Amino acid sequence: MSGPSFLEKWQQASGDRQSLLCVGLDPELERLPKPLQGGGPEALVRFCREIVEATLPYACAYKPNLAFFEALGPQGWSLLREILAAIPSEVPVIADAKRGDIGHTARAYAVAIFEQLGCDAVTVQPYLGYDGVQPFLAYREKLAFILCRTSNPGARDFQDLLVRSSAAGAEGEETSDSQLTPLYLAVAERVRQWQERHGNCGLVAGATYPRELAAIRERCPTLPLLVPGVGTQGGELEVAVRAGLDEYGGGILVAVSRAILYAGAGSDYALAAGEAARRLRDAINQARGS
Ligand SMILES: O=C(O)c1cc(=O)[nH]c(=O)n1[C@@H]1O[C@H](COP(=O)(O)O)[C@@H](O)[C@H]1O
16 A cells, blocks of 8 residues: 655645745755765765754755765765655655656656655656656656746746747637747646646746746646745745745745755754754745744
C-alpha cells in the first residue's frame, strides 16, 4: 500500500507547523560556513542535515535542487540520499529537477525521482507539452509543479510572448488580437485543464513578478503554487504572498534557499538558519493575516 500523498503530507505538515515555508537545499562546497570549509562532501552532508534539523519546526516542505548534487559528481545522489534521510517521512520533499522530455524519457525521469529517490513532488518544465508531463502525473500520489512564470530576469524572453491560446477561443474559431494571451498564462490555463483530469498538478510562479503571480492565481484559483524568488533574488515577501494566496489563505509554498542556508557564516550557522526560517514563516503568516 502506498503512503500518504504529497497533498496529504503538505496539508498535515503545513497545519502542524502553521507554515507555508518550503526550505530549499542548494548547498555549494565553496559557500559552506567557516567551521566546515575544506571538509568536502562529508561536511556538505553534515551542513544540510543540521540545516534540516534546525529548520524543521518551521518548514512545511523541503526542496533540494538536484543541480547542486549533480555538480558534486558521481556520488551526488548518494549524498542527497543521506540528507533526505534526515527529513522525517511526514514532511514532503520536492525534487527541484525541472525535468521534461519526450514521453518515454520523461517516464525514466519520473522513475528516477519518484521511485529511486523517493521524492513526493517534482518541478517540471512544460515546453514539450502534455506527453512530456503526463509520465509524472501518472504517479497519482505525487505532484508535479509545472514552470509557469519563473523568477529570473530572462523569464520575459519567452513567457511574455503573446500566443494564440486554444484555451482562449473555441477550436477553429477566428482568434482576434484580444484573444492573444502571454505564454505563461496559456501554460496556466492548460495546466488547469490537466488538473481536472489528474488532480496532482501545481505551478511555479516567481515572487519577483507579483502581478503575473496574481494573474496566475486568478486563472487557477485552486492550484498549489510554488513561489521561489524571495530573499536573495529580491522578491518582496508580503506582496508575493498576498498575490499568491488562495481564497482560504493558503495554497502556496514560499521556497527560500540561500537566505536560510547562509544566514550565518560562523559556527552559529544552524542556529542562524533556524532563526531565518522562523522569521520567514512568521512573516508569511503575518501577510496571510493569521
Ligand atoms: O523551480 C524552482 O524552484 C525555481 C523556479 C524559479 O522560477 N526560480 C527559482 O529560483 N527556482 C529555484 O528556487 C531556488 C531559489 O533559491 P534562492 O534564490 O536561494 O532562494 C533555486 O533552487 C532555484 O533553482
